Amino acid sequence: MQSFLSTGTFPSGKDFQRALKAKEKLVEYLAHLDAEKKVMEEALAIYKRVLSPVRRLPPELLMEIFSWTRNSQSYHVHRMKGSPWVVSHVCKTWRAAALSCPELW
Known part of the structure; x- marks a missing residue:
């Protein structure tokens, strides 16, 4: 060729x-x-x-971060777009942390 x-x-x-x-x-x-x-x-x-670094965060730190998002946004309890609903639907770990965080709800 x-x-x-x-x-x-x-x-x-x-x-x-x-x-x-x-x-x-x-x-x-x-x-x-x-x-x-x-x-x-x-x-x-x-x-x-x-291997994402966010997977290493302990639930207590996730709960703290979630509570900050709650304070920075207004949401209606019946709307699925608010912070508590969003973070609780990412994965099982985040859902457990979100449900264990009364400040979020």
Whole structure:
């Protein structure tokens, strides 16, 4: 293939077929690599979430942070957009901390 690049000639016959097959194989291989990359990116995203520093915060600190959000926003007890509702729907740990924080409600 390098000789065709340097001379500017078009491959014919067997060279053309060989180049076409090689190109198709490369396209397939790139598609395979893209699929593998997607799987690896999804796995990496999971590890990043699991290792997130916010997961190290003790419930007492979460409750303190949640109480600050309560004081900074007005909300209606029946509306689901208020701070207590939002933080209590993030995960089980945050829900337990939010429900254990009477100042929030």
